[in-house]
Amino acid sequence: MALKMADYKTDVHNDWCPGCGDFGIVNAIQMALAEMGLQRDKTAIFSGIGCSGKTSHYINTYGVHTLHGRVLTFAQGAKIANPEMTVVAVGGDGDGLGIGAGHFVAAGRRNLNMTYIIFDNGVYGLTKGQASPTLKLGEQTKSLPSPNTNYNVNPIGLAVASGFTFVARGYSYDVRHLKDLIIQAVNHKGLSFLDVLQPCPTYNDLNTRDWYAGTDLMDEAQKRHSRIYKLEDTGYDPVVHYNEESEVNEKLTQSLIKSLEWGNKIPIGVFYKNEIITPYTHRLRDKIPNYLENPPAKQNISKNGVSNTDISQILDSLEV
Amino acid sequence: MSSTDFTWLIGGPQGSGVESGANIFSRVCAEMGYQVFGKREFYSNIKGEHSYFAVRVSDKKIHSNVNDVTLMASFDAETIFRHYKEVISGGGIIYDADLEDTTTDKVHTLDPPFRERLHKELESKNKPFSIAGVLEIAKENGVKLFPVSFKSILETLAEETENPRLKGLIRMYNVIGVSLSLGLVKMPPDSLQKTIGTIFSKKKEIAKINQQAANYSYNYSTAKFEGFDYSLTGIEKEPGTLLVQGFQGTALGKMACGCRVQPYYPITPASDESVFLESNEILEVIDDRPGSTAVIQTEDEICAMGMTIGSALTGTRSATCTSGPGFALMTEMLGWAGINEVPVVITNYQRSGPSTGLPTRHGQDDLLFSVFAGHGDFPKIVYASGDVEESFYDTGNIFNYADVFQVPVIHLMDKFIASSVVTCKRFDPSKISINRGKLLDKVEGEYERFALTDDGVSPRSRLGLDNGIFWNTGDESDEKGHITEDPILRVKMMDKRMSRLDLILKEIPDVEKAVSFGVEDMTVITWGSSKGPVLDAIEMLKKEGISIGLVQVKLLHPFPADYVSSLLKDTKTIIDVEANHSGQLGKLFKQNVPRDIDYFILKYTGRAMTSTEIYDSLKKIVENKAEKREVLMHGA
Ligand SMILES: Cc1ncc(C[n+]2csc(CCOP(=O)(O)OP(=O)(O)O)c2C)c(N)n1
Ligand code: SF4
Ligand SMILES: [Mg+2]
Numbered sequence: 001m002a003l004k005m006a007d008y009k010t011d012v013h014n015d016w017c018p019g020c021g022d023f024g025i026v027n028a029i030q031m032a033l034a035e036m037g038l039q040r041d042k043t044a045i046f047s048g049i050g051c052s053g054k055t056s057h058y059i060n061t062y063g064v065h066t067l068h069g070r071v072l073t074f075a076q077g078a079k080i081a082n083p084e085m086t087v088v089a090v091g092g093d094g095d096g097l098g099i100g101a102g103h104f105v106a107a108g109r110r111n112l113n114m115t116y117i118i119f120d121n122g123v124y125g126l127t128k129g130q131a132s133p134t135l136k137l138g139e140q141t142k143s144l145p146s147p148n149t150n151y152n153v154n155p156i157g158l159a160v161a162s163g164f165t166f167v168a169r170g171y172s173y174d175v176r177h178l179k180d181l182i183i184q185a186v187n188h189k190g191l192s193f194l195d196v197l198q199p200c201p202t203y204n205d206l207n208t209r210d211w212y213a214g215t216d217l218m219d220e221a222q223k224r225h226s227r228i229y230k231l232e233d234t235g236y237d238p239v240v241h242y243n244e245e246s247e248v249n250e251k252l253t254q255s256l257i258k259s260l261e262w263g264n265k266i267p268i269g270v271f272y273k274n275e276i277i278t279p280y281t282h283r284l285r286d287k288i289p290n291y292l293e294n295p296p297a298k299q300n301i302s303k304n305g306v307s308n309t310d311i312s313q314i315l316d317s318l319e320v
Numbered sequence: 321m322s323s324t325d326f327t328w329l330i331g332g333p334q335g336s337g338v339e340s341g342a343n344i345f346s347r348v349c350a351e352m353g354y355q356v357f358g359k360r361e362f363y364s365n366i367k368g369e370h371s372y373f374a375v376r377v378s379d380k381k382i383h384s385n386v387n388d389v390t391l392m393a394s395f396d397a398e399t400i401f402r403h404y405k406e407v408i409s410g411g412g413i414i415y416d417a418d419l420e421d422t423t424t425d426k427v428h429t430l431d432p433p434f435r436e437r438l439h440k441e442l443e444s445k446n447k448p449f450s451i452a453g454v455l456e457i458a459k460e461n462g463v464k465l466f467p468v469s470f471k472s473i474l475e476t477l478a479e480e481t482e483n484p485r486l487k488g489l490i491r492m493y494n495v496i497g498v499s500l501s502l503g504l505v506k507m508p509p510d511s512l513q514k515t516i517g518t519i520f521s522k523k524k525e526i527a528k529i530n531q532q533a534a535n536y537s538y539n540y541s542t543a544k545f546e547g548f549d550y551s552l553t554g555i556e557k558e559p560g561t562l563l564v565q566g567f568q569g570t571a572l573g574k575m576a577c578g579c580r581v582q583p584y585y586p587i588t589p590a591s592d593e594s595v596f597l598e599s600n601e602i603l604e605v606i607d608d609r610p611g612s613t614a615v616i617q618t619e620d621e622i623c624a625m626g627m628t629i630g631s632a633l634t635g636t637r638s639a640t641c642t643s644g645p646g647f648a649l650m651t652e653m654l655g656w657a658g659i660n661e662v663p664v665v666i667t668n669y670q671r672s673g674p675s676t677g678l679p680t681r682h683g684q685d686d687l688l689f690s691v692f693a694g695h696g697d698f699p700k701i702v703y704a705s706g707d708v709e710e711s712f713y714d715t716g717n718i719f720n721y722a723d724v725f726q727v728p729v730i731h732l733m734d735k736f737i738a739s740s741v742v743t744c745k746r747f748d749p750s751k752i753s754i755n756r757g758k759l760l761d762k763v764e765g766e767y768e769r770f771a772l773t774d775d776g777v778s779p780r781s782r783l784g785l786d787n788g789i790f791w792n793t794g795d796e797s798d799e800k801g802h803i804t805e806d807p808i809l810r811v812k813m814m815d816k817r818m819s820r821l822d823l824i825l826k827e828i829p830d831v832e833k834a835v836s837f838g839v840e841d842m843t844v845i846t847w848g849s850s851k852g853p854v855l856d857a858i859e860m861l862k863k864e865g866i867s868i869g870l871v872q873v874k875l876l877h878p879f880p881a882d883y884v885s886s887l888l889k890d891t892k893t894i895i896d897v898e899a900n901h902s903g904q905l906g907k908l909f910k911q912n913v914p915r916d917i918d919y920f921i922l923k924y925t926g927r928a929m930t931s932t933e934i935y936d937s938l939k940k941i942v943e944n945k946a947e948k949r950e951v952l953m954h955g956a
Contacts, residue, residue: 041787077627103626307716320347
């Protein structure tokens with residue numbers, strides 16, 4: 001029987017602040033899972049620590065709420081051991097781009113076939129509003145004692161530079177569009193990254209829902225999401241179509257340049273997509289021919305309670 | 321027949337083939353039936369600093385090195401400067417005659433503190449600061465000198481084989497040194513030729529010139545050198561003998577017991593284990609298609625540990641391998657594995673701390689850190705193996721502990737074991753039993769991962785299992801795995817997890833907790849690799865009619881207080897032997913058993929203990945001449 005969106009919801013009480021952008025993201029994930037009809041017990045949501053980290057408890061699949069900054073490490077371990085699982089990792093911008101930035105870069109280089117979604121709210125929500133790595137230099141959100149002294153990280157640019165092969169941005173209040181992006185990300189063959197602009201009404205009084213809607217921009221005040229526009233509406237082509245340096249470099253640079261757009265015009269949609277680069281599981285298969293059919297989690301390691309691994313050849317070589 | 325106890329030492333700059341020289345020597349001796357115990361010492365450096373290998377050869381089972389060197393093979397000056405004093409009267413030094421005039425100031429790698437000590441020594445004996453000077457002292461000590469020009473050996477060899485390239489091949493000095501040594505002790509030459517053939521089996525051309533050099537040097541030695549009283553002519557070989565490197569025990573144990581994912585980050589002396597696993601990543605499986613180990617080099621130890629846990633959540637037996645600095649980075653995750661009841665194994669090849677410490681040197685520094693690692697209270701197991709052979713079987717056992725008790729297990733190994741090369745009995749994988757505890761193959765009905773059960777262990781689902789959905793969190797959780805801050809449930813969950821410590825003590829058989837080698841009025845307690853030198857020292861004392869007992873504690877956390885105190889109840893004097901500054905086992909013992917340690921024998925030079933120095937300290941204790949805290953200093 002086909003699963004409905006409700007089947008992907010748990011009855012755990014959701015304690016995010018009213019109006020939090022996180023609600024839109026968790027809805028979009030549940031809608032995407034339902035639309036793809038993913039089996040609940042073949043899917044795992046991994047999350048970091050932060051307000052965003054609670055996401056895994058609200059989704060009725062396997063859910064692993066990990067440690068601050070470390071979500072990708074757990075998620076990759078599971079995917080390597082059991083490549084048949086659909087793995088989605090989620091977490092905050094502090095989680096993934098501050099304390100976890102090293103893992104972010106390394107995960108890009110590996111390019112495992114899974115998805116990573118960052119809830120980009122410009123603040124450390126759960127620790128009460130300190131600056132996150134995506135907050136711009138000199139900006140002062142509500143609970144900062146003084147303006148931010150750090151330059152911001154560019155999540156899209158960092159992802160592209162690190163080797164992520166699907167890089168996109170969504171907006172938490174455009175749930176349908178976000179749901180479509182999630183489906184594309186999950187179906188992508190390789191590591192996909194979604195930077196989701198997520199208003200935090202409690203601590204980020206700069207990048208609010210109204211700000212994204214452009215209510216402050218006099219001439220465009222009537223249009224919804226007027227700061228935000230969709231790349232796909234502009235004829236932008238994110239896909240690396242063939243394996244030539246010029247093509248790859250062109251698409252890479254194009255996405256980097258696009259990623260720098262901010263202020264009165266903020267692009268969402270797919271920035272970059274490259275399925276020519278092999279996913280990590282295929283690189284493992286190149287060394288271990290039956291890795292995909294007989295991955296670590298599927299291997300039979302004993303017979304009648306005793307080891308069935310035959311190490312006699314190695315022992316022979318050590319015998320004198 | 322007189323008994324054999326012979327120590328051969330080879331030294332040279334790092335990168336000059338000291339290790340392969342020692343491998344050839346060790347393998348030849350092992351092939352010829354001897355027991356071998358070799359250990360490598362090296363600097364944290366790739367090329368140029370001094371490294372050496374001491375290979376002890378005996379006709380009986382041995383567990384350690386001794387202070388005495390019977391024969392030293394050197395092809396550089398530094399080895400002579402550093403080790404001439406270790407060679408015993410009647411022993412020999414093979415050295416490069418071209419080096420005699422070399423003065424200490426020409427050897428830049430002699431570090432200032434050592435240089436100062438050496439100069440003092442030479443000054444006090446009125447000798448020049450040169451190789452000639454130290455060799456004079458050696459000669460006065462009764463050491464026999466065997467000079468040979470390594471350069472002219474290569475030159476003659478080049479002429480005889482009509483291969484002028486050989487003239488400059490100083491990379492072969494190691495093989496020349498080994499072959500001169502084997503000639504001197506009259507080792508049958510066939511085994512030397514055969515061993516070189518085996519070691520270079522993939523490079524036929526290199527094998528050939530090495531065999532030529534070996535042949536020539538061996539004959540040179542038998543023709544020119546005389547007056548050396550020791551011989552190694554071979555004894556009957558025990559069938560089923562392995563010559564293994566220290567890290568191969570845990571690696572082979574992991575393959576055999578079904579560890580199928582090992583993420584790691586490079587660190588000495590741990591990475592050799594992972595590299596060996598990866599070199600053998602495809603595994604033969606009886607009556608089944610091949611299996612494999614996914615060995616993943618990660619960006620840091622935090623990721624290594626995270627991946628290990630993630631993999632373990634899929635039901636895959638998973639481990640990582642590291643040393644102190646890396647283990648320090650893993651501790652936050654250790655607590656996560658603890659609260660989420662995830663079976664993982666962390667193999668910690670300890671080295672000298674604190675911080676980077678002596679990165680390539682030995683130390684049993686991480687016992688207390690392992691016991692207390694991680695914030696908050698959670699159950700874990702800390703277990704230590706005493707040698708390579710043990711470590712193979714222990715690895716099988718601890719994966720069972722991890723699965724049965726659903727706890728992280730820290731397996732303490734160390735640099736001494738990792739860089740030793742020893743003979744031991746062929747490992748028997750059929751003795752590796754596999755018990756996955758309450759790991760589920762299928763789930764029917766409502767499932768709760770952290771269900772409260774009578775024995776405190778819940779049936780364990782795995783990611784991907786049909787109907788087995790669960791949640792994990794590093795927060796306190798309810799039975800399903802969702803966050804809770806309820807005070808009553810918190811206490812239930814905490815009690816449930818911590819009750820596992822009692823269960824562990826109840827279920828693990830006594831023989832796996834601690835090993836008694838006999839208990840006497842005076843008994844040593846020790847752990848890990850210090851066992852070997854203590855065993856040999858006790859054997860030496862026995863020959864003099866002095867009986868000293870030994871208890872090796874293997875399960876260090878939870879501490880088997882009842883069993884250990886029952887073993888020691890009749891002993892009057894307890895001596896703690898270990899390789900760290902503070903006597904960490906002694907502290908742990910005292911915390912758990914209401915008794916004081918009477919003496920400590922400690923070593924923290926970064927060099928492994930020898931049985932000689934333990935013998936000396938034990939003797940002092942027996943004669944009531946010892947300090948409460950004996951500190952061992954031997955070794956360059
Ligand atoms: C090692 C560690 N350091 C600090 C914390 C405290 N901490 C909890 S959440 C958080 C930041 C959360 O910010 P972000 O990742 O952006 O997530 P958000 O709450 O905004 O969704 C921090 C620093 C922690 N849990 N662990
Ligand atoms: S603090 Fe911000 S991010 Fe956290 S729940 Fe509240 S609104 Fe959402
Ligand atoms: Mg945030």
